[in-house]
Amino acid sequence: MxxxxxxxxxxxxxxxTAPDLAAATDYALTQAGRPAIGLESVRSMVGDGARALIEKGFRASGGMPDPAAFEAAFNDFMIYYGRHIAETxxxxxxxxxxxxxxxxxxxxxxxxxxxxxxxxxxxxxxxxxxxxxxxxxxxxxxxxxxxxxxxxxxxxxxxxxxxxxxxxxxxxxxxxxxxxxxxxxxxxxxxxxxxxxxxxxxxxxxxxxxxxxxxxxxxxxx
Missing domain, CATH: 3.40.50.1000 (HAD superfamily/HAD-like)
Structure with a gap:
């Protein structure tokens, strides 16, 4: 035993995992009309889960959107990241x-x-x-x-x-x-x-x- x-x-x-997480975060943000925040910013945001990562991304790119826009961005992140999770x-x-x-x-x-x-x-x-x-x-x-x-x-x-x-x-x-x-x-x-x-x-x-x-x-x- x-x-x-x-x-x-x-x-x-x-x-x-930071490079793939950054790519997915930037994809979700740009789909929502926000600027990409890049690898180094995302690297410091990892550790509290996916929803927290997207929230931090929004706060770093202009502030939190309305709840519907946040959920849409979160879904974009999850779909993109799931498809590209091990690219780099x-x-x-x-x-x-x-x-x-x-x-x-x-x-x-x-x-x-x-x-x-x-x-x-x-x-x-x-x-x-x-x-x-x-x-x-x-x-x-x-x-x-x-x-x-x-x-x-x-x-x-x-x-x-x-x-x-x-x-x-x-x-x-x-x-x-x-x-x-x-x-x-x-x-x-x-x-x-x-x-x-x-x-x-x-x-x-x-x-x-x-x-x-x-x-x-x-x-x-x-």
Whole structure:
């Protein structure tokens, strides 16, 4: 029986999704008559889910529209992004090798992301990563999402067994705060999308490459 679990954020942690998210956001905004905001702006907006991303895009391009226009833009985003979700998105260096090594060592692996579950599964499928994970729990899978610790607990429940130890791996304050509230240590990656410097997020360990993750987990008791 597996007694240790590792939960991973998706965008900015496992996969560099910002280019495809930016393309979809700019498409939705320009369809609504707004200017495109570009990759660097979108990169700093990722992490709170798709609806929040479009809301931030509108606020950055002139303010919120009326509800009907917002819903139309959100639908445009979802359709476009669903069709182009893995055009340029790629796993960060070392991800597949690290996941394979952790699975070989007996860790149960799961994705805990604020990205909608269907989009998360589609992305993981297209990048060949789905087979590593016993559960994929998106921002719309439960009644709560990060930073609520219920998202962490719900993901562990989806793995289907009890664990003596678990940890979160992420790139944002949402990940760190959810993990801490759930009583889990959190490893922060330095290459994600956080607006706050990664070293200042309050994680228990900071890594610059996925090759460093196994050692960080052992240092935390994993």
């Amino acid at each position: 597996t007694h240790k679990a590792i939960l991973f954020d998706l965008d900015g942690t496992l996969v560099d 998105s790629r796993p960060f260096p070392g991800v597949a090798t690290c996941l394979a090594a952790l699975a070989e060592q007996g860790y149960a692996l799961a994705v805990c992301t604020n990205k909608p579950e269907a989009l998360s599964r589609s992305l993981l499928d297209q990048l060949g990563l789905s087979g590593f994970f016993g559960a994929v729990v998106g921002g719309d899978s439960l009644l709560v999402r990060k930073p609520d610790p219920g998202h962490i607990r719900g993901t562990l429940d989806k793995l289907g067994t009890e664990f003596a130890w678990a940890a979160m791996v992420g790139d944002s304050a949402n990940d760190v705060n959810a993990a801490k509230a759930a009583g889990l240590p959190c490893v922060v990656v330095s290459f994600g999308y956080t607006q706050i410097p990664a070293k200042d997020l309050g994680g228990d360990r900071l890594i610059d490459h996925f090759s460093e993750l196994p050692e960080a987990l052992v240092a935390l008791g994993g």
